[in-house]
Amino acid sequence: MQLPQTPSFNLSGKRALVAGASSGIGLACAVALGQAGADVTLTARSTDKLENVVKAMQAAGLSAQSFKMDVSDIPATQAQVAEHGPFDILVNSAGLARHGPALDTTEEDFDAVSALNLKGAYFLTQAVAKDLIAAGKPGSLINVTSQMAHVGGIDRAVYCGTKHGVEGFTKAMAIEWAPKGIRVNTVCPTFIRTALTEATFQDPEKVKWLEEKIKLGRVGEVTDIMGPVVYLASDASALMTGTHLLIDGGWTAD
Numbered sequence: 413m414q415l416p417q418t419p420s421f422n423l424s425g426k427r428a429l430v431a432g433a434s435s436g437i438g439l440a441c442a443v444a445l446g447q448a449g450a451d452v453t454l455t456a457r458s459t460d461k462l463e464n465v466v467k468a469m470q471a472a473g474l475s476a477q478s479f480k481m482d483v484s485d486i487p488a489t490q491a492q493v494a495e496h497g498p499f500d501i502l503v504n505s506a507g508l509a510r511h512g513p514a515l516d517t518t519e520e521d522f523d524a525v526s527a528l529n530l531k532g533a534y535f536l537t538q539a540v541a542k543d544l545i546a547a548g549k550p551g552s553l554i555n556v557t558s559q560m561a562h563v564g565g566i567d568r569a570v571y572c573g574t575k576h577g578v579e580g581f582t583k584a585m586a587i588e589w590a591p592k593g594i595r596v597n598t599v600c601p602t603f604i605r606t607a608l609t610e611a612t613f614q615d616p617e618k619v620k621w622l623e624e625k626i627k628l629g630r631v632g633e634v635t636d637i638m639g640p641v642v643y644l645a646s647d648a649s650a651l652m653t654g655t656h657l658l659i660d661g662g663w664t665a666d
Contacts, residue, residue, distance in 0.1 A: 419647040424449035428501035428645065429493070431483055431536060434461035436606035437556060437637050438505030444638035445501065445645060446474035453496060455481035456506070483532035490539045498543035501645045502553040504533050514569040522570050529574035534581055541585070541594055550593030552645045555582060556637075557598045559660040579656060586654030595653035597644050602660035604632040627662025 428445045432438035433454035446452045446469055454476060456462050462478040469476040481492055483506040493499070508528045510521045537553050544551040560568055561575035579598060586596040603622050605613060612618050613631065623629055640657045643649050658664055 419650060421642055421646045421648050422449050423501070423642070423646055426450045426500040426645070427498070428452045428503065429455065429497070429499040429540060430503045430505065431455050431481065432504065432506030432556075433478070434458045434465060436505070436608060437601065437604060437634055438503070439465055440634035440638050441503045441505055441556075441641045442476070443469060443474070444642050445503070446472075446476055448642045448646065450501060450645070451475040452477075453499070454478040455492075457482050483536050484527040486532070486535045489532070489536055493536070493539040493543060497540065498547045498549055498551075499540050500544075500549065500551050502537065502540045502551070503556065503641060503645070504536055504554070505556040506532065506536075507556070509568075509571050511567045511571065513567055517570055525570045526574055529571070530577045533578050537581075537585060537596065541589055541592075541596075544594055545589070545592050551595070552649075553585075553594065553596045554641060554644050555596075555598045557600050557656070559600050559602045559658060559663050561598070561600055561656070562658065562664050582656075583654045590653055595644075595649070597649075597652055597654070598656040599637060599640050599644065600656050600658045600660065601637055602626055602632050602663050604634060604637065606634065625663050626660065627665060630661065632659065632661065 428450040430438055430442040433442045434456035442452050442454050454462055459480045466476045466478045483489055508525050510525055533555050540553055555578050557575040557578050560572045561579045564572055582596050582598050622631055636659055640659055
């Protein structure tokens with residue numbers, strides 16, 4: 413009897429592009445892909461931080477390099493992807509949040525958040541896919557959204573709107589590019605402990621609320637995202653496209 417073989421999680425020989433990789437979730441995703449064997453290109457708007465991450469990854473024996481990229485600058489992003497690609501894997505973790513009551517939303521805030529979270533994500537995904545299609549290669553494209561892409565949240569109307577939008581175009585792109593072997597999915601984290609969210613975790617009332625909403629009783633760590641991203645990037649998820657992985661500790665279960 414021949415037993416089935418588990419599909420490989422190994423990413424050796426694959427090239428990965430990680431946007432928003434200078435800190436937090438993006439940094440963790442870059443490290444995870446590198447540890448799985450991928451050659452990782454890190455991008456962000458802050459080059460100083462990027463260089464430090466790349467040096468640390470290289471010191472750990474991982475294959476990594478970087479360049480500066482602002483996902484909201486569509487023409488520059490398209491040109492950079494065309495210059496450095498094709499990439500077998502995309503993880504887009506670049507994002508922006510300006511939380512506040514919906515009645516207080518300004519047009520400037522709306523435009524700034526939408527330009528990066530929705531428009532930038534759309535055209536970055538498109539640019540990587542174009543390169544893959546031109547090269548006749550399959551690929552796995554992953555956008556980091558949020559549990560807030562599936563529920564609503566107080567003071568998060570604009571943020572929720574952009575993340576819901578990413579879920580929508582992910583499904584449409586997945587259908588369109590499936591015949592080319594290009595998979596498009598999202599990962600949707602709950603509140604993750606990073607430098608940017610530290611202020612939230614300094615407020616005991618907010619922590620209490622989070623721990624009540626997250627059924628597993630704890631907030632997320634960046635390491636909680638690393639395994640799911642490798643899974644979606646690898647052959648282990650070969651039949652997954654147009655869908656999402658909720659990494660929310662049960663927040664959306666009820």
